[in-house]
Amino acid sequence: MFKRAFWIFLAVLVIFLWAKHDPSPTPGSNRIEAPDPAALSILATSDLRDAEPLAGLIQQATGVKVQFFFGGTMESADKVINGKAGADAAWFANAKYVLSDPRGRSQVKLQDKIMFSPLVIGVSQSEAQKLGWTGDTKVTWRAIAEAAKAGRLRYAMNNPASSNQGFMALMGVAAAFADKPEALTLADIRKQPIRDFLVGYKLVGDNSSYLTAKFIEQQGAAVNAFINYESWLLSLNRSGKLREPLTLIYPYEGVATADYPLLLLNDAKRADYVKVVDYLKGPEAQRWLAENTLRRPFNPDVAGQVAKLFPTGQLLVELPFTADRAVADALLAAYMNEYRIPIASVFVLDTSGSMAEAGRGKSLIESLYFLAGADDSPTGRLTRLAGREQVMLLPFSSEIYPPVRFDIPADDQARATVFADIRRYADRLKMGGATRLYDATLAALKLLAGEKEKRPGYMYSVVLFTDGESNTGLDWAGFQQAYTQLPRLAQEIPVFTILYGEGNVRELEKVAELTHGKTFDARQVNLATVFKEIRAYQ
Amino acid sequence: MNKKWGLMATLLFAVALAGTMIYSVIEVNRGSQLRTLKGFINLNVEAFFKDPRVQQILADHRFKVDVTRIGSRDMAAKVSTAPGAAQFFIPSGVLVAQMIKEAAKKLNLTATTYNPFYSPLVVASWEPVAQILVANGLAVKSGDRVYDLDLGKLIELMFQKKRWNELREHQNYDVTRSVLVATTDPRTASSGAMYLALVSQSLNNNEVVTDRETARKLAGRIAELFTRQGFKENYVNSVFDDYLSIGMGKVPLGLLYEYQPVSHAMAKKAFPAEAVLLYPKPTLFGKEVFVALNEDTKELGELLSTNPELQRIAVEYGFRGTNSTLFKEMTGQVGFAVKEIVVDVVDPPASEIMDEMITVVTDAMK
Numbered sequence A: 001m002f003k004r005a006f007w008i009f010l011a012v013l014v015i016f017l018w019a020k021h022d023p024s025p026t027p028g029s030n031r032i033e034a035p036d037p038a039a040l041s042i043l044a045t046s047d048l049r050d051a052e053p054l055a056g057l058i059q060q061a062t063g064v065k066v067q068f069f070f071g072g073t074m075e076s077a078d079k080v081i082n083g084k085a086g087a088d089a090a091w092f093a094n095a096k097y098v099l100s101d102p103r104g105r106s107q108v109k110l111q112d113k114i115m116f117s118p119l120v121i122g123v124s125q126s127e128a129q130k131l132g133w134t135g136d137t138k139v140t141w142r143a144i145a146e147a148a149k150a151g152r153l154r155y156a157m158n159n160p161a162s163s164n165q166g167f168m169a170l171m172g173v174a175a176a177f178a179d180k181p182e183a184l185t186l187a188d189i190r191k192q193p194i195r196d197f198l199v200g201y202k203l204v205g206d207n208s209s210y211l212t213a214k215f216i217e218q219q220g221a222a223v224n225a226f227i228n229y230e231s232w233l234l235s236l237n238r239s240g241k242l243r244e245p246l247t248l249i250y251p252y253e254g255v256a257t258a259d260y261p262l263l264l265l266n267d268a269k270r271a272d273y274v275k276v277v278d279y280l281k282g283p284e285a286q287r288w289l290a291e292n293t294l295r296r297p298f299n300p301d302v303a304g305q306v307a308k309l310f311p312t313g314q315l316l317v318e319l320p321f322t323a324d325r326a327v328a329d330a331l332l333a334a335y336m337n338e339y340r341i342p343i344a345s346v347f348v349l350d351t352s353g354s355m356a357e358a359g360r361g362k363s364l365i366e367s368l369y370f371l372a373g374a375d376d377s378p379t380g381r382l383t384r385l386a387g388r389e390q391v392m393l394l395p396f397s398s399e400i401y402p403p404v405r406f407d408i409p410a411d412d413q414a415r416a417t418v419f420a421d422i423r424r425y426a427d428r429l430k431m432g433g434a435t436r437l438y439d440a441t442l443a444a445l446k447l448l449a450g451e452k453e454k455r456p457g458y459m460y461s462v463v464l465f466t467d468g469e470s471n472t473g474l475d476w477a478g479f480q481q482a483y484t485q486l487p488r489l490a491q492e493i494p495v496f497t498i499l500y501g502e503g504n505v506r507e508l509e510k511v512a513e514l515t516h517g518k519t520f521d522a523r524q525v526n527l528a529t530v531f532k533e534i535r536a537y538q
Numbered sequence B: 001m002n003k004k005w006g007l008m009a010t011l012l013f014a015v016a017l018a019g020t021m022i023y024s025v026i027e028v029n030r031g032s033q034l035r036t037l038k039g040f041i042n043l044n045v046e047a048f049f050k051d052p053r054v055q056q057i058l059a060d061h062r063f064k065v066d067v068t069r070i071g072s073r074d075m076a077a078k079v080s081t082a083p084g085a086a087q088f089f090i091p092s093g094v095l096v097a098q099m100i101k102e103a104a105k106k107l108n109l110t111a112t113t114y115n116p117f118y119s120p121l122v123v124a125s126w127e128p129v130a131q132i133l134v135a136n137g138l139a140v141k142s143g144d145r146v147y148d149l150d151l152g153k154l155i156e157l158m159f160q161k162k163r164w165n166e167l168r169e170h171q172n173y174d175v176t177r178s179v180l181v182a183t184t185d186p187r188t189a190s191s192g193a194m195y196l197a198l199v200s201q202s203l204n205n206n207e208v209v210t211d212r213e214t215a216r217k218l219a220g221r222i223a224e225l226f227t228r229q230g231f232k233e234n235y236v237n238s239v240f241d242d243y244l245s246i247g248m249g250k251v252p253l254g255l256l257y258e259y260q261p262v263s264h265a266m267a268k269k270a271f272p273a274e275a276v277l278l279y280p281k282p283t284l285f286g287k288e289v290f291v292a293l294n295e296d297t298k299e300l301g302e303l304l305s306t307n308p309e310l311q312r313i314a315v316e317y318g319f320r321g322t323n324s325t326l327f328k329e330m331t332g333q334v335g336f337a338v339k340e341i342v343v344d345v346v347d348p349p350a351s352e353i354m355d356e357m358i359t360v361v362t363d364a365m366k
Helices: A002-020 A046-051 A054-062 A073-081 A096-100 A102-107 A125-131 A141-149 A164-177 A191-199 A208-218 A230-239 A267-280 A283-293 A300-305 A325-339 A360-374 A378-383 A412-427 A437-454 A476-485 A505-514 A527-535 B002-032 B043-050 B052-060 B094-106 B127-135 B151-159 B190-203 B212-227 B236-246 B259-268 B295-306 B308-316 B324-330 B351-365
Strands: A040-045 A066-071 A089-091 A110-113 A115-124 A155-158 A201-205 A225-229 A246-249 A261-264 A343-350 A390-396 A404-407 A459-465 A495-499 A518-521 B035-041 B063-069 B088-090 B112-126 B139-143 B146-150 B254-257 B275-281 B283-292
Touching (some): A040 A046, A066 A073, A073 A378, A115 A164, A141 A191, A155 A164, A164 A225, A164 A325, A191 A201, A201 A208, A230 A246, A300 B236, A360 A378, A378 A527, A390 A437, A476 A505, A495 A527, A505 A518, A518 A527, B035 B043, B043 B063, B052 B308, B063 B295, B088 B295, B112 B259, B112 B295, B127 B139, B127 B146, B127 B275, B151 B190, B151 B212, B190 B236, B190 B254, B212 B351, B283 B295, B295 B308
Parallel strands (some): A155 A201, A155 A225, A343 A390, A343 A459, A459 A495, A495 A518, B035 B063, B035 B088
Antiparallel strands (some): A089 A261, A110 A261, A115 A225, B088 B283
């Protein structure tokens, strides 16, 4: 009797855990699924993955089959603007960029906002109390920037150069400190407060799931705040995985709000689109979204019913969004080249014999070219090496070659010269020999730790690229052993590993795990794209 | 006895059968005479046409209406003589209606216009915000949850770039944002263009702008009331969504059509606490103009304007129709002291003057 109950309990538990399991998707990668011409295909940004189960509900209620495809924020926006979305509709956290562009406006046939969530700052409860940010206290952006500068606010945030959230937060600070609060022009942007604010930017990434895993690990001395949508932070508090809950701060001057418009791109699917929007704004879907994703409903009836899920008494003051793309681009360029904590990294590059195979060497050289400014696409511009950055290339095969260091100048012209040097260097890489992987990785960590001691004001990381597995020098066990002997400074440096060719998946994952880095898979996609993706985590 | 009843039953059955058959034949005939009319309508009247009661009344008059919602400013380009083209349009505003008429004229089509319903422009706001406006001499309470707004003074304040927290008695709305009215994008949406028209008249000593030079000069000044808003929505229902759901923090003042808050209040029998309506003085009417391109659609335009039941349903959707007392009666219970008659109503400038102003504002918005 008890035995049977136990088994049932276990089965339920397994199903429950399985259902809760979050596969933590790779950012930027589309789901591999053939498009169904009868379906309403929707290009959505990856932060909407949590809404994907709606597809089933939509079909049940309206008979319209909906197929989601996911993409990165900036890249998806560019696709829509250029008429290359390849989907009947698009669903983004916001469409202000797309709709500010006349080409974007001409692509969008109908639009309707589905739900909303303000971008807010979650601060560890104890820290919020120490800062006096409790109850009805007015917390200004100035106070936030000051706390960041003083080292009291150490936050995780998605990279402004590649994600909508990070970008909106940056715009928020820029707008709050400008002399006039709206229609920001370049002349209005005050640099110092933005720099102060960015001093607190300690945990960088381009994927909220990744940041969350790191945040859970490091909450406390290393990081004590998280900038993200209210919905994400409420879900995090609800998950019970945090060391202490986050107090949500709604800055006094205002916040940016995501309002999730669904945009019709293909006029032939108008009837389906209208049905889907009617359903999404109806009580069932709005309630589902509020309860499961903690985004606020637009439907006023549902808003009343689910009010208890959301903090009350907060006036959601909206910061005006600068529709001027030139200002946005300039702000991002300044972020990368002037404001942000500069990157210092070592690229550990496998130049063993197998790299001579079938264009592998060529892919590597192309990736280095892209880093050195050869990619002029919008994403290329935001992922190339930036002013003040310090980069070292450390090639290895049977032996470890001497590292070559490039200091990237802030000045555009001088930067172009250094970029040319990097490309020349890349052209001269010779492929041949064995794979001394672990010794090279260890050398990179030691090298950077030495730099870090001299110059702590950088964001340090190692990028490890290999197409095979270690076959000379240290093995995994030896590396692990040697790693524990490294100074603390070296152990604080994450290693971002790239899976490529016949790379040893398990070992590379273990390296990333040991060093608190992340593994990126370049086996199915263009290597240069993966290099670009890594840039958002550095 | 039994036999007699049996005969009666058989007879009754036969009569019933014949009746059903005749009835269905009539039905089929009626059905075959339904005239399908294709039209492009704007968002404002979409809910009205979707209403099954409206469809039934139209069917009773042997109309089947096949409508597609598009933006008013996209309509003129859809005028065509091709088979299957739209036979009528319902744009929002007389300006776009004029553009459609001109497009029709070029194709030798006769366009006839009707004005079945309209809705004045209002500024939706909130009690704490309205009280600041009253304290600063910009508004006067004129009824339950309703205020008169001195548009001239508000425009002056906006040009001074005043922030809410710089005004007298702002403690209940202590916000650093500038005082601005949230509007739609005048390049794409009628209500945004109407705001431009309204402000131009106010700045022109309350005279309609009639010459290009003045139009250019004024639009150059007015442009900042749009650019300073930052991103602007392309549909007026998005402004209403923000007003209703995100609330006072995002939309302290939102330019809407009166039908939006009124229809919401009528449907829900309630309105959010502290929501108020400001009637700007002067204001403009947003007219839902029916443009008919043939005899059948002329008949439809006539029907929409005169059928009492259709007019009554239109009021449920918040519109004012040809009978102003009906509007007052039906909106009596919504909690707003909506005005039976809106005074101080102006006409927008001629369409070429409007085009000129929109061009100037578009250039300023880049």
